[in-house]
Amino acid sequence: MNGQDEIKVWDPLVRLFHWSLVGAFAVAWLTEDEWMGLHANAGYLIAALLLFRLVWGVLGTRYARFTDFVKSPPTVVGYLRDLVQLRAERTLGHNPAGGAMIVALLTTLLITTLTGLLAYGATGAGPLADMFFSGTAYGSEFLEEVHEFFANFTLFLVVVHLIGVGFGSMFHRENLVRAMITGSKRV
Numbered sequence: 636m637n638g639q640d641e642i643k644v645w646d647p648l649v650r651l652f653h654w655s656l657v658g659a660f661a662v663a664w665l666t667e668d669e670w671m672g673l674h675a676n677a678g679y680l681i682a683a684l685l686l687f688r689l690v691w692g693v694l695g696t697r698y699a700r701f702t703d704f705v706k707s708p709p710t711v712v713g714y715l716r717d718l719v720q721l722r723a724e725r726t727l728g729h730n731p732a733g734g735a736m737i738v739a740l741l742t743t744l745l746i747t748t749l750t751g752l753l754a755y756g757a758t759g760a761g762p763l764a765d766m767f768f769s770g771t772a773y774g775s776e777f778l779e780e781v782h783e784f785f786a787n788f789t790l791f792l793v794v795v796h797l798i799g800v801g802f803g804s805m806f807h808r809e810n811l812v813r814a815m816i817t818g819s820k821r822v
Contacts, residue, residue: 641819644727646696648687650818656684660744660793664786675755682748685741698727704734711735718806725807727820733803736796743792747785754778 645653663677692701706714714731717723723730729737756763757775804811814820 640821642727642822643818644698644820645815645818646699647818648691648695649699650815652684652688652691653815656681656688656744659684660789664790667783667786671760675751675761678748678751678755681744682752685745685748688741698729704729704731705738706731706734718802721806723806725809730803732799736792736799740789740792740796743785743789747782747789750778750782750785754782 659677659680663674663681666674666677691699694700697703711731711734714723718732752761752763754775755761756766757778758764800811809821
């Protein structure tokens with residue numbers, strides 16, 4: 636495939652966001668109980684990345700904008716039905732299922748990050764520490780449980796996302812991982 640057969644779809648900021656989020660989430664998930672300082676810093680990075688992505692989803696390039704890939708539930712279900720029947724149409728940007736996955740991942744990551752900040756604050760640490768009075772151990776434990784649930788649920792969604800990327804790559808005969816590295820897809 637030469638450059639004439641390709642089009643730039645993913646801008647450098649989307650790609651930097653994506654791979655930075657992959658790394659930050661991996662660090663946060665792997666360090667959850669052992670290295671709290673590293674875990675918290677990875678969480679802060681995730682929060683900053685999510686804030687950026689929400690802004691870029693409104694102001695960014697064509698394929699980065701939410702209006703390009705967030706579709707109605709019936710459209711997503713119809714796409715999944717077509718995919719199961721092996722007749723789903725290829726899209727240049729995110730397909731409807733991929734768009735739904737992005738919304739789900741952003742949502743669970745926002746909840747995970749917020750509950751992490753609150754749980755950390757309830758222990759007397761982090762930027763929200765001043766919001767809590769001493770002796771809120773029960774609240775801290777509850778917030779930790781919610782935080783852990785959503786972190787694990789996010790990991791589950793990541794696995795589903797990877798399966799979808801693998802299937803989509805095979806079905807449409809294009810390397811979607813390569814596209815997220817180079818930014819280009821075939822026309």
